[in-house]
Amino acid sequence: MNERRCGLADSTDALAREANRVPPSTSSRRHPRSVLHRQLPSADRFHRRTITWELAPFRESAQLPRELQRRLLAEAFRSWATVSPVYFREIPAPVEAADWSDRPPADISVSFERLQHGACRHAFDGPGNEVSHARAAGPIHIDADEDFRGTLQQQRRQSTGPSVDLRRVFIHEIGHTLGLLHSARPDSVMHPANLLRQGGPAPQIGAQERRLVQKNYGACSAKVNSVFDWIRTDPERGYPVFNTYFFACEFYWLFDNSAGRPRLGDPRPVGQGWPGVPDGPDAALELVDFDPAGKDNVYLLFFFFGGEFLEFDSAKTAAKPGYPKKIADNFGPKPGYPYSVPDRIDSAFYDYGTGLVHFFKGIWVFIYNPGSARRFKFNNCCESVRRIADRFPTAPGDKPLQTPVDSVYFRLADGGLYFFSGREVWQDVAYSAYRPPAAGVPAAGLLRYRGRASDKWPDLCFPEHSKCDLSEVKLED
Ligand SMILES: [Zn+2]
Ligand SMILES: [Zn+2]
Incomplete structure (x- = not known):
């Protein structure tokens, strides 16, 4: 099978499934609280409200301009920022060689990798099949051997088949870094195979994913004028x-x-x-x-x-x-x-x-x-x-x-x-x-x-710091 998908294993253990579930209302609760309200483990959580990211220098895809990849990444991070109480800030690549040494590490480093890569336990497999993977509060790796050229093309010739859409890949993998697991709903941005270009508007982070990320990091709240x-x-x-x-x-x-x-x-x-x-x-x-x-x-x-x-x-x-x-x-x-x-x-x-x-x-x-x-x-x-x-x-x-x-x-x-x-x-x-x-x-x-x-009135989230932001962010367990 040549289904292109995220390489993260689908969650099979019941606990993980429950952790990724929106708690039902009190009346329909059939599970013990300890399961439904399991917190994101400390190691799987960012401990800062402003989470930094980078497109790792020299590790972008060679198929598309680096600036385009940065812009698509920034848009993907912003789409999560508009549904969660955390902020995202890019650490830009240094301009001067002298700046390399004091460059702070990014919380989320996004890089395109091939086959066995770095210290990652997960090897990529060349074109097809596995496209990308990420882990909670960790880096995002994307298989550099995939064909991403369809990301911005309006029409693909029939023979080339469906093309991987980097926008969907970015949104999906950022979801993992925020602690979300896979969704079985085919239209969810967290479905493991929902990574192909489908035309139409940009992928939308659905109600379930909004609730889940706010369960992990806290609900958005605004002091309204x-x-x-x-x-x-x-x-x-x-x-x-x-x-x-x-x-x-x-x-x-x-x-x-x-x-x-x-x-x-x-x-x-x-x-x-x-x-x-x-x-x-x-x-x-x-x-x-x-x-x-x-x-x-x-x-x-x-x-x-x-x-x-x-x-x-x-x-x-x-x-x-x-x-x-x-x-x-x-x-x-x-x-x-x-x-x-x-x-x-x-x-x-x-x-x-x-x-x-x-x-x-x-x-x-x-x-x-x-x-x-x-x-x-x-x-x-x-x-x-x-x-x-x-x-x-x-x-x-x-x-x-x-x-x-x-x-x-x-x-x-x-x-x-x-x-x-x-x-x-x-x-x-x-x-x-x-x-x-x-x-x-x-x-x-x-x-x-x-x-x-x-x-x-949910999801009044601020994409950047504002004195009207009243969201209470969960940074510790
Ligand atoms: Zn995934
Ligand atoms: Zn990897």
């Missing part, structure tokens, strides 16, 4: 659509609610998708006036940051000209009232039920009547200023909401109102956006503690 559903008219279909966005420091994620994970490749820099919006905005606030005929919906999207705010043009995907403006000049008191919306708010949310905006700051919530998206009333603060604990009390016996909040998020996908604070989230179970407005008076909420935000 702002979470919101961006509603706008789809230019092609002509009706309103929405996407969910998480902002945290210099990054944002588009969260795919149907897939239950961020868009592949996210996060991206804020400035890349949201021109004019500064990193880590304090709050996003969107009001929509829906035209019953569907022709003339009005969307009003503000971002608040420090003492300023801007209006974002959803149709042009750019900040509107004339901004930023000062919060103090535009969200001041209405005649006869003492309060203004403060600078440096924590969050803002628009209640479609009562038509009121809630600005959160510290332990306070400023309840503001904006009129409508079409005729927004500036300098109209405020209907009332209340303690968050009074307006949104936590259910007796539940963990009380921790203030200041990071973001208050009305989630269109389920109609829920969520309060993010650190790694944790609360839900206002009394909230309904669809109840009839009762003379503009908001009813009291009732918050229930929902545990870790990462359980509901």
